[in-house]
Amino acid sequence: MNQIPNSLRAGPDANGHFGAYGGRFVAETLMPLVLSLEQAYEAAKKDPAFHEELSGLLTHYVGRESPLYFAERLTAHLGGPKIYLKREDLNHTGAHKINNCLGQILLARRMGKTRIIAETGAGQHGVATATVAARFGLPCTIYMGEVDIERQKPNVFRMRLLGAEVRSVSSGSRTLKDATNEALRDWVANVHDTFYIIGSVVGPHPYPAMVRDFQTVIGNETRAQMLDREKRLPDLVVACVGGGSNAAGMFHPFLDDTGVEIHGVEAAGDGVDTPRHAATLSKGSPGVLHGARSYLLQDGDGQILEAHSISAGLDYPGIGPEHSWLKDMGRVKYYSVTDQEALDGFMLLSKLEGIIPALEPAHAIAHVCKVAGQMKKDDIIAICLSGRGDKDIFSVAEKLGEKL
Amino acid sequence: MSRLSAKFAALKKEGRAAFVPFITAGDPDMETSFAILEKLPSCGADIIELGMPFTDPMADGPAVQASSVRALKSGATLAKVLKMVEKFRKADKTTPIVLMGYYNTVHAHGTARFAKDVAAAGVDGLIVVDLPIEEDEVLRVPAHAQGVDLIRFVTPTTDDARLKRIVADASGYLYYVSVAGVTGTKSVPEDEVRAAMARVRAVTDLPCTVGFGIRTQEQAAAIALLADGVVVGSAIVGQVAANLNAGKDKVIAEVLDLTRALAGSTHAARHGKVPA
Numbered sequence: 079m080n081q082i083p084n085s086l087r088a089g090p091d092a093n094g095h096f097g098a099y100g101g102r103f104v105a106e107t108l109m110p111l112v113l114s115l116e117q118a119y120e121a122a123k124k125d126p127a128f129h130e131e132l133s134g135l136l137t138h139y140v141g142r143e144s145p146l147y148f149a150e151r152l153t154a155h156l157g158g159p160k161i162y163l164k165r166e167d168l169n170h171t172g173a174h175k176i177n178n179c180l181g182q183i184l185l186a187r188r189m190g191k192t193r194i195i196a197e198t199g200a201g202q203h204g205v206a207t208a209t210v211a212a213r214f215g216l217p218c219t220i221y222m223g224e225v226d227i228e229r230q231k232p233n234v235f236r237m238r239l240l241g242a243e244v245r246s247v248s249s250g251s252r253t254l255k256d257a258t259n260e261a262l263r264d265w266v267a268n269v270h271d272t273f274y275i276i277g278s279v280v281g282p283h284p285y286p287a288m289v290r291d292f293q294t295v296i297g298n299e300t301r302a303q304m305l306d307r308e309k310r311l312p313d314l315v316v317a318c319v320g321g322g323s324n325a326a327g328m329f330h331p332f333l334d335d336t337g338v339e340i341h342g343v344e345a346a347g348d349g350v351d352t353p354r355h356a357a358t359l360s361k362g363s364p365g366v367l368h369g370a371r372s373y374l375l376q377d378g379d380g381q382i383l384e385a386h387s388i389s390a391g392l393d394y395p396g397i398g399p400e401h402s403w404l405k406d407m408g409r410v411k412y413y414s415v416t417d418q419e420a421l422d423g424f425m426l427l428s429k430l431e432g433i434i435p436a437l438e439p440a441h442a443i444a445h446v447c448k449v450a451g452q453m454k455k456d457d458i459i460a461i462c463l464s465g466r467g468d469k470d471i472f473s474v475a476e477k478l479g480e481k482l
Numbered sequence: 483m484s485r486l487s488a489k490f491a492a493l494k495k496e497g498r499a500a501f502v503p504f505i506t507a508g509d510p511d512m513e514t515s516f517a518i519l520e521k522l523p524s525c526g527a528d529i530i531e532l533g534m535p536f537t538d539p540m541a542d543g544p545a546v547q548a549s550s551v552r553a554l555k556s557g558a559t560l561a562k563v564l565k566m567v568e569k570f571r572k573a574d575k576t577t578p579i580v581l582m583g584y585y586n587t588v589h590a591h592g593t594a595r596f597a598k599d600v601a602a603a604g605v606d607g608l609i610v611v612d613l614p615i616e617e618d619e620v621l622r623v624p625a626h627a628q629g630v631d632l633i634r635f636v637t638p639t640t641d642d643a644r645l646k647r648i649v650a651d652a653s654g655y656l657y658y659v660s661v662a663g664v665t666g667t668k669s670v671p672e673d674e675v676r677a678a679m680a681r682v683r684a685v686t687d688l689p690c691t692v693g694f695g696i697r698t699q700e701q702a703a704a705i706a707l708l709a710d711g712v713v714v715g716s717a718i719v720g721q722v723a724a725n726l727n728a729g730k731d732k733v734i735a736e737v738l739d740l741t742r743a744l745a746g747s748t749h750a751a752r753h754g755k756v757p758a
Contacts, residue, residue, distance in 0.1 A: 101617055105612055105635070106634075106637045106648075106659065107635075107637040109616070250538065262540045263541075266663055266664060267668070365589055366585045366589050366612065367538060367586060379560055381536065
């Protein structure tokens, strides 16, 4: 099945499986849609006009390429390896999510779909979706859990400013998982005209592969920029993992570079040994949710457990199937970082580099703080700084006991 | 002959459609839902769809979601659901029971073990909402080996080529989803169902039931003229929600009253006529 022998970059297979993970576990009503999406995506991939349009938008609308920034003071502070930050926070809308949304809305247009829906956790994907929907003049509905609406107010307002309708989801844990359920319900009821822009490398095939492909621009740029600056590849590549889209995009171009170690960082919430965490790979087990087989937080009866993280973007009990596959084969090592550690990383980067990171990549920063000491001084680390932290100032202030 | 085949053969002889109520096992608690289950056949249920509660029922509307939440809150587990079927089967040897739910429940139990355990409990068929034909072999094969049918869906988005693939490995019966959407939110479109039944009958002799969007006696009667079975779920579990405050006896009485009414309309609809 693999076209390139001995490559970890050839997956998934024709049915969307990454080893034992992935697939298409959706209701029969959605299957024809999922299959036609796959066909449309395969056709678009082969069409130079599609790539040209996407690349033009990434340059002139998003502001790519994003810088690979040498974090001099963080490097000095940790006293170890050279740390580079891939500045996805400088993209239009403030996170990596826009890379994927542009790709998908171009596809929606090719398929003749006239209405856009999406789910969102932190609101970054919702904002990015509302943005591209505005840019292309398509009506847009965003599903968001009640809890997330409360903790991500600035993004809710942004989405509304952009003309999107934000629908509050009050079922289940009232976070990203439940917003995803609701978006799936909308999709199945509006299959004729609606395109569902999934925000992460989750969902039924072809979404995990397609979203990864649209995000791979992150890793491709990082690899080229690193070769240009340092004349070599990094020793360690790090990204935070919720559903896992910024990580998938950052990691993918490095998967076959055996000298590059890769770490994904999950949210440990209050700690992985407490019930309040979102460390799906560290503490979960394989199951099927939202269209794919992957690691899940679940009980012995297959009921989905509620995830917890200070970061709304990581607060999800599942993870992209490709990450499950990469974990099992050991190519990527997955670690976890607590709310408190992430908060410390957030503060540290703000004060040392003048960059307020989103709470999601603050987990990656915190992880690097832990492992830098074990590395050599001339080693190089590349961290995906997937988004900016403006949206998080309210939650951080609350944690610090300050009123804004 | 399986209980499902025997039931559909008998219904054909009588010239009537099956009435298929759906309830969620454990809603609002195991005891009450068993009290409902054991009386469903005497109220006119020909086949029973028994829901396995799941935390994230993506294909269901608000009524069935709420019913799943109630069941889980009351402590429903797969083991208890199977015990309930076992108890039912001791007294009722003929009414087929079809378990309906989501794949993670099956997956967590292990597909082979699941097939064995449901067969042992007396289950006749399985409906797994998020297990399309591309992925269903892993359950279909072990289930068949145990004499349990995996019921496949046909929907308004199923084209003719796909329909042929669906019926190729189907057994028991087919379930036609009458509306593109979640359960219990839109009304069944009769003309589309008529056309769909014609398409289905052109490619298979398997019986075909229709569900999603049937709430009233009129709708049940109309669909009974077109299909081999009429499935009602949201309206029935809605009776659980509506009467919870009035006590469990009231819940049982109202659910059974509605079942009786809908079954009556379903059974009377054809007056012995077999649809063309």
